[in-house]
Amino acid sequence: MVLSFCDKLILAPMVRVGTLPMRLLALDYGADIVYCEELVDIKMLQCRRVVNEVLQTVDYIAPTERVIFQTCDKEKDRLVFQLGTADPERALAVAKFIENDVAAIDVNMGCPKEYSTKILKTLVNGTSKPVTCKIRILPTLEDTISLVRIIERTGVAAIAVHGRKKEERPQHPVHCDFIKAISEAVSIPVIANGGSQELIREYTDIEAFRSITATSSVMVARAAMWNPSIFRKDGFLPLEDVMRDYIKHAVRYNNHYTNTKYCLCQMMRDQLESPLGRKLHATQSTLDICDVFEMTSFYESCQLSQEARKGFLNINETIEAENDNTENYDTVQLPVKFEKKDYLPQVTPKMFLLEWCRKEKLPQPVYYTVQRSLDKFFHSVVTVDEKKFCSTLWDKSKKLAEQAAAIVCLRTLGLPEGKLGEKESDLVRKRKRGIQDESVKMTDSQGADQFKKRLHHSENVDNL
Known part of the structure; x- marks a missing residue:
């Protein structure tokens, strides 16, 4: 689905602020499109792309x-990647690198140069995603209109206009008349930007700004940085609730605590000298931040969930690696637990499996067992005749996990496993007969010693 830039509420690109937690929070509150912070082409080309399966x-x-740069499926269809670049080839290389993870690509043309339109043409022709750009207005309206018409001819999908000149700062009035003239001069969507503080103080002001500028959409920067719930049709949420919502995203996605702290401080810009503000300023970790906002239990819960997922992924990687070593035979998995009370006291599933392998002249079973850090439970994979067997369940001990793996193998092969009610097998009869035969010899002291040794061995084997 191609991203549309008509009739949209948009989170503007903001350095240090436009990271994943803020973007997701803006979407939660009602934003239609989110821009990431500007990222420079050279820095991006030095990166490697990693799928983080834990997060x-x-x-x-x-x-x-x-x-x-970090993204996720929740924003994939509504995320615009803003690129800082001065070179068409580098720009296209980055676009090709990231285009499968974003919905559109934006070029920051805050101070337009001659090469900027060449970059836009290269991206429009070379990437599969819509291309947009963001500009400031030029010293005269005539020059500005001339520029945006040139930009339109490059084939971009939309143009965002910050209604201030290069030298003007936020305290200067935004030139709504320039933005309106631009919108009337081109046929592509125009996105109005620059109204925060002066014109946009709450949700209803966003539509008013759109109306004044006659634009297709509105892009909100500082007003959203101070309170992202400005995107809510129902009005602002209490700031502390917003901050807690932000922290939840930051914790879930392992956002670096310095970035989390910075964004929270921006929200508390007028309250940094309050008791809560001073506590926030003193934090030195994500856990510290969660302590300040009474979210320690949430932090610990997320850490446990991540550890659990790591354990799950580790065992899957182990199984896959083991499969690779055995010509990619599939691992047979069943939801099995070994309950000692359900089995005969003389033998165990591991013993049945070992006896069967000896009878069939196969190598003895090999068990590969791992322990996950979350709860210290175990999982085992047994290899028999170059095939893998395991339970899908985890057990509280290595011994139980290995017994469960043996049961999966035996059941798959249609072999007895020593369960109560099962037809008595040769192995059970042999064990019983062996003990009875030895007991007859106890009149001989040497025979008694040998029997004790065998009995001790039998007890040890029962521990298999």
Whole structure:
């Protein structure tokens, strides 16, 4: 589905603010499209793309191991990647690198240069995703209109206009007349930007700003940074509730605590000297931040969930690796637990399996067992005749996990496993007969010693 830029509420690209937690929060509250912070082409091209299966994200990781850009499926169809670039070839290389993880690509043309339109043409012709750009207005309306018409001819899907000139700062009035003239001069969607603080203070002001500028959509920056719930039709939420919602996303996606702290401080810009503000300022970790907002239990719950997922992924990787070593035979899996009370006291499933392998002149079973860090439970995979067998369940001990794996193998092969009510097998009869035969010899002291040794061995074997 191609992303439309008509009739949209948009989170603007903001340095340090437009990271994954803020983007997801804006979408939660009603934003239609979110832009990431501007990322420079050279930095992106040094990254490697990693699918983070624990967090269920796609991470672009720098050589320093720092996550430069992170995204997830929740925003994939509504995320615009803003690119900082001065080179068409580098710009296209980044676009090709990230296009499968985003909905559109934006070029930051805050101070337009001659090469900027060449970059736009290269991207429009070279990538499968819509291309947009973001500009500031030029010193005169005539020059600005001329520029946007040139931009339109490059084939971009939309243009965002910050209604201030290069030298103007947020305290300067936004030039709504320029934005309106631009919107009337081109046929592509125009996105109005720059109304925060002066014109946009609450949700209803967003539509008013759109009306004044006659634009297709509105892009909100500082007003959303201060309180992302500005995107809610029902009005603002209490700031502390918003901050807690933000922290939840930050914890779930392992956002670096310095970035989390920075964004929270922006929300509390007028309250940094309050008791809560001073506590936030003193934090040195994500856990510290959660302590301040009484969210320690949430933090611990997320950590446990991530550890559980790591354990699950580790065992799957183990199974896959083991399968690779045995010519990719499939692993047979059944939901099995070994309950000692359900089995004969003389023998165990592991013993049945070992005896069968000896009878068939096969190598003895090999067990590969791992322990997950979350709850210290165990999972075992047994290899028999170059085939893998395991239970889908985890057990509280290595011994129980291995017995469960043996049961899966025996049941798959249609072999007895020593369960109560099963027809008495040769192995059971042999064990009984062996003990009875030895007991007859106890009149001989040497025979008694040998029997004790065999009995001790029998007890040890029962532990299999």
